[in-house]
Amino acid sequence: MALGELVQYVVTGLLVGGVYALMSIGLALIFGVMRVVNFAQGDFMMLGMYLTYFLAVGYGVDPLLGALVAIPPFFVLGLVVHRVLLVRVTGGGDPQRLMDAQLILTLGLSLIITNATTMILTPMPRGIRAAYATQAFAVGPVLLNQARSYAFLMALLLAGAVYAFLTRTDLGKALRAAADEPEAAGYQGIDVRAMHGLAFGVGIALVAAAGGLLATYHPIEPTVAVNFIVLMFVAVVLGGLGSIPGAFAGGLLIGLVQSLTLLVLPFQLQNVGVFIAFLLVLYFRPQGLFGQRLRAV
């Protein structure tokens, strides 16, 4: 196979993976700080897609910008959802029982969001007709789809911003403290519950932004989450639960594996490649690529 072709496969995989990566960071943050498995993550992404769509169709806002505009309202939405619902099933208490409760609660939330959206906005798929969705940059023999390239860059920027926030600001450090050692953080005067709300808000805002970026080339319908929710979780676990750069790397890795699998397996088994890679990583590095080493038994 020509080098140019191989590079095309790699590039395609990375571009696809970039948006997976952004979707997954939100999930990683929520899990890392709150240990919550949020079944409804994909549905918040769907709502972000719809918001971006209405901004584009109603006000002519380019979806790349619309994705950013979606961040503040979804941050607030995340805070509200946390305060009203999640606060009852997180923080303190038997972690096993809590995870059970979170699973079902977020599942219920997912059902409500998807079905309500279907009823209110109808199941008719919609699409933003961005010109750059069907144009490509040509770099030698390699073609980079413009919409996906812009989405990738934005994803990188947003991920970088989140990472900087977590590592350089006091608030970010407080967040990480609350994640690592909630009890000790509490003694230091950090309001752990507020930190959870912050993490959830940021996590939801991020996935909504990811939805906005996705909407530059992907059709929008109430059940769109079903195509991505499994990959999101796989990316987060691959990267190492709770690691933001890990989740980003996990997302990129999935996109890459999806693309390169086509070189070895029949097309129909494309996602099998992803799941096998997933299992292999977990087998050799149970804590994920970037995660903390688990205590050996």
Added chain:
Amino acid sequence: MKAAGTHPRRGIQALAIALAVLIAAPTLLAPAVARAEDLKITLVAPLSGRWARQGQLKKMGAEMAIAEINGAGGIKALAGGKIVLREADAGDSVEKAVSAAQRALSREKISVGIGSWLSSFTLGVTEVAERLQVPWFTLSYADNITERGFKYTFQSSPVSSLQAEQALDLILDLARRNNQQIKKAALVGDNTAAIVFFFKPLREKLLKAKGIEIVVDEVWTPPLADATAIIQKLRSTQPDIVFYGATNFPDSIQVLQKVKEFGLKTPIMGVGAWLVTPEYVKTVGKELLDNVMSVTAAHPLKGQEDLVKRFTQRTGEPFMTQDPLVTYAHVWIIKEVAELAKSTDPKALRDAVTKLDLRSGPAASALTPGRIRFDERGRRVGATPIIVQWQGGEPFTVVPAELATRKPVWHGGK
């Protein structure tokens, strides 16, 4: 156990209220009472979940036919009895679809059923209908629906394998009339049943028999991550036609976008009615769709302009497609069957279907080649597919020429 331990009363209250609402709801939303002589039919289709749109379109078609029939005096053989529709939501799983059919058919006396769009749903639903001996009409294409030795299942669409054979002839004929040769073909699609049944005979014998080489054969499991690899293969092999079966909407949109992005000019022949629905033009605009064709079982034909106008005015849909059209036809078939049987008894109706031979009327006008008869397997005798083409943002029937509403445009040239 903090929450429960400290507020058991609030918990009980909340659950009690929730239960009360659930119990009260049915009485608030009870269906309207129907008259004794009426013909009750059921439509089991996805009305919520991923395929809700398809089910809702079917419902629109059914409701329009019922309004027309009832408005013109109902079923004469039943002393003017009206058709009453009881729809049941098949949801998004086989379990729910079969439950819906079970529910619809055991709640009250249903004489005939229609549904369920997705071939796996149809397979399950017709099992229920067969056991309960209620005649059932479906527009699903899959061959296996009428290969089970069932007596109560009636499939109005030509089956996929037959469509493949007939469509290939139509396509070659069309190409010839446009002075185009088809020497290389591509098969691009997912592995859903209808597509598999269509591609199989093409791959195994039909194309070879016509001396056509298969240069690309890519089948994926939905959802498709990225279409680049496929389009690149098309670009490098330059087939004369691409048979295209992407039934998952986001996958299909992706492929069309990439075709534009890579500047491919190959004629695209879709396999199924999913490719010629309004959501396509609403999502990607008419440029990407221009001259894309699809093989389908039904689409508004020459002479049905009035019907289409009534439909679009009634529903607000920009145009009429297979799903509402065929369901409309099914309801009219049912009307004629009831006239023939002079009864609402499902067994009598089933026998009447086997004797049915319609050559005119709204149902016969909708389904090519204009005659409605069913063979012992339940397949419509002589059913042929048609080719629909997007032109200027709307799909039109282009082949066969005598039923076409527009002339076909062969999208050729490299």
Added chain:
Amino acid sequence: MPGALARLRGLVPIGVVVLVALALTFVLTERYHHRVLTLVLIWATMGLAWNIISGYAGQISFGHQAFFGVGAYVTVLLVVGVRLTPWLGLVAGAVAAVVAAVLIGFPTFRLAGIYFALATLAYPLILRIFMDFLGYQEVAIPMVRDQPALYMQFTDPRAYDLLALAALAGTLLLSHWIETSRLGYALRALKENEQAAEASGVDTFRSKMVAYMLSAAPAAVIGAIYAHAILYVVTPDAVFGLLVIVQTLVVCLVGGAGSKWGPLLGAAIMVPMSETLDATIGDRLPGIQGVVYGAALVLVMLFAPEGLYWWVRGLLPARRTVPTPAGVAVAAGPAGTATAALELATDVAGRAPLARGAALIDVRSVSKAFVGVHALEDVSFAVQAGEILGVIGPNGAGKTTLFNVLNGFLAPDQGEVRYRDERITGLRPNAICRRGVGRTFQVVRSFPHLTVLENVMVGAFVREAATDRARQRARAALAAVGLDARAEVVPGSLTTFDLRLMEVARCLATAPELILLDEPLAGLSRDGVEAMMALVRRVRDAGVTVVIIEHTMYAVVQLVDRLVVLDHGRRIGEGVPGEVVRDPAVIEAYLGKRWLRHVENLKA
């Protein structure tokens, strides 16, 4: 209460459930209602199957639908392919599922918690894709008109109710058996504290594998029944898809995990609720049923997060446990009874006697390093049979690390440990425990939701297979330490001293030859220290060698026969207490060079 009778009493509620289901089967008239009943029974069974690995063993799985789907596909493909009756195909499906459980369990049990759960998700997703790839997107079960019952096809819907009920009853009995068996105790122990379970002789890997296999078989059976009774056509999504595990989770977690009544309750409430919603408002206003159902899930989790079964139990008046009079008498009895109990507890047939003074444990040049820290460096010493050996040293000297190496939690980087002249480095902790090495922990590792007696029984199962005999042995161990009055309480209500006693008892129940005690005296009052020391002596007198890490110096020097001193991972002293405390290297390690000079100045 004697075990056999307790077991039989436990069957009564199962009988009641079966009778209720039978009554419903014959009372309901509408076909659709029978379908709802069949669905309730099916999902309850699937929930029970899931509960075996995820409830009892605490290994939450998101991939149980793999077995469900295997059962469905194997059975149906055998019907379609070779016309094999599904009554036999069921068995094939169950066998295939058990094999799958072994193949999946082997690599995946290395993971824990959410990693395990998400890893298990990958398998059914892979199978789903493969089924599509192999051309099995829609496998319709051929309708058999001649002798349909032979092919599990019935016109009377009650037959399906009975079929599902049979599967449910079987799985209930299986669950019941597990709960009261050795496996059940092992699972509960490893769920509560996997390390403590290993140290108490539970082969955690084997227990998990057995539980997984036992949970796979009923899932496959019910998957096959589901295909025939409910689906009629098998698609990869219908049996390997997320909806299956979602339904299982809803049924189990809303009902309450960890108990066999949880999935029953969850299925009995949620399945009819879902169907009722579909039937009433769903057909009229499609989508609303999803909103209401979702809201119901949210509400239940807000107000009863541990599940409805536990919530209801929490509302009932708490069951009081009264200490048995017999237990009190033993504790108050003469020391002779306690000694007899001790001998019973530590009695194990077939163990070759070891000459007193022979090396029981031989530590040879053991080194262990963690990132940047040499926890142990070239440590060598021997433990003689019948002695009480003390391991002392300043904080961070590596004493607990040494214990972790001795009983198998850590593998040394270099060197080896030999027990009765058999190499034990590299063995899992439970294997080392079985060979006769017991261990207590610096911070007591109890099984919080088990009673004291049940905690000790976990250890007793090393020597006894039957629950009754394990209980006897456990009682003897409790009597030996004087804790039998507290047998029926949970560890959470014990004092530190009693907790330590419980851990020693659990150790004794494994009939050890040697016990590793990690700071058993820390935090105890003067009286407590005296009592604990007396116990240690009694244990040694009964023939058990003791190795003890301690900081409480005045006690250690009275208690031990010999001392080994560690500092910064090295062995810096060994010998009788009188010599060791005068050893300059030891003094220097504890007090530093300056003090040593002071002492030497004093001497001079």
